[in-house]
Amino acid sequence: MSTAVRTPASAGTATAAPASAKAPGTGTPAGSATAARLVRDPEVFGELAGQWDDLRRRSRSSTPFQSHAWLHSWWLSYGHPGRLRVVLVSRGGELVGAAPMMLTYTPLPTLVALGGDITDFSDVLLDDGDPDAAPALAGALHRVARGAVVDLREVRPGAAAERLYDAWAGPRRKLRDSVCLELPGVPMETLLERLPAPSAKRTRQKLRKIDKTGVTEHLVGPAEATAAVRTMLSLHELQWEGRGVTPEHLLPRFRAHLQRTVRKLVASGDAVLTEYRIGGETVASDISLSSADMVCGYLYGAHPRLRAARLDITTMLLRHDAAFAESSGRGTLSLLRGTEPYKLRWQPVPVPNQRFVLARREMAPGLALHTARILGRSAAAGLVRRYAARGGWTWRTRTTGRRSGSGRTAGGENRRTAG
Structure with missing residues (x-):
């Protein structure tokens, strides 16, 4: 199952070029509006392999942990029925942004990246040649996150998720995560x-x-x-x-x-x-x-x-x-x-990897509570170590x-x- 996600015009529509123009480095019309949808059906997610990996090739900061092979297989082994939330943004029929998420409870409703503990780097996918991809994906994820906090862990410096974070319209926190060498x-x-x-x-x-x-x-x-x-x-x-x-x-x-x-x-x-x-x-x-x-x-x-x-x-x-x-x-x-x-x-x-915690404005108290839990557990773990x-x-x-x-x-x- 997939559903359309309405995004604000400012977050997904480019007006600087006519619809026939092309975004630099892509075959996507730069002046056409973006369309967002939410995929909740694992079978529909499984059918996205070709489009997904085409977008990954245009998202240079991605790693194999963001490949369709890794994420879809992880869902088959670790996913929970009814929890899949994959946010997609397209322009001219071509994917320009994707956020592979699932719904958890910590105990607050929380959207987390697919991949879990066996994944060293989490990220979203953004077409490097489309400057509007990040605000469009941020707007779509903002819409989907109604009543939930977004928690993106293990974000490598330079990852596409940094652009999502910068485009986020709402409360947000940037925390330190695991250290890589x-x-x-x-x-x-x-x-x-x-x-x-x-x-x-x-x-x-x-x-x-x-x-x-x-x-x-x-x-x-x-x-x-x-x-x-x-x-x-x-x-x-x-x-x-x-x-x-x-x-x-x-x-x-x-x-x-x-x-x-x-x-x-x-x-x-x-x-x-x-x-x-x-x-x-x-x-x-x-x-x-x-x-x-x-x-x-x-x-x-x-x-x-x-x-x-x-x-x-x-x-x-x-x-x-x-x-x-x-x-x-x-x-x-x-x-x-x-x-x-x-x-x-x-x-x-x-x-150090980064951890991005995002929320809508009405979920600011939830973001504060979720962040306090993260910092508290981190401090306790540090004391034990x-x-x-x-x-x-x-x-x-x-x-x-x-x-x-x-x-x-x-x-x-x-x-x-x-x-």
Whole structure:
């Protein structure tokens, strides 16, 4: 089911050019009015793949987490019936804006981005060549948010959601969210220059040991991806057996989501699934995602015998991702969320994600309450982490099963964490 959403003329209609003119860089009439609609039917959302990914190619800041393959598959595994709220804005029959949302209760009615805790970056999609796309989408989402607060988490700096935030006509708050760590997209030898000389020497020795072991890399194709994801998750479970694996990684819904998604992302070039083999046997496997300017490692699994042989698995994977970033001309190698010591040794740049909380004017008290809850929980979590860092007790989060004192930001996933 989809319904039309009325938007104010000032938020969606361009008048500077005649209807036959084209927006720069697009085939969309720049002078035609925008039309907004709300999609609540998962089947209708599923049929949007072609239009959605065409818009994503025109929204340069997007990541694979905003692909139709990722979002629709996530809904199939994690969505709740009746809660889907996908806001679309079109001009001349072509999508120029999209906000993939769902309705939750926290306990206030709240519109949140699709993707949940297993998604490192959330965003909306906006046609970079249409200057009116942001105000039009903001106006449509403003209309849909009647009686609800909008909460956009894990917004990467430079994301399209920043333009939505700037165009929002109502109360709004910008908060700090998880910290991501980033390295330049350069070869491993250049990354080694960031380390103190003794550490760089040890790392080179570890890499030579990996090479002497005879590890080979196999790039998995789309036809192999479903089985390869199953293998990777089996290795992941073996790797963390008895050591606090993230519970979500073992659930059928997570496996089904990755199998559906990775096959499509490998086919589209938005993901690389690599198997590391010794003597023809797969002993490790990992998934790397890529956007226009970034490569990021998402999840991996490795047989325990590699650790028993004292092979540095994360360095092996980092070398692969660094080579991929450099060869493809992507300037950023993201280590995603979390500030674990093994990441910090590479002297990465900390890049905080953002959290945007938006509301209509009549929902200003709700926005204030929702923001106070966020800040209160953040302060409490910070106190626990500091106490745990001094040797106090630890606790496990409900969503991730991670220890609060481990340095991992609760509520998110990335590849190279302890579980």
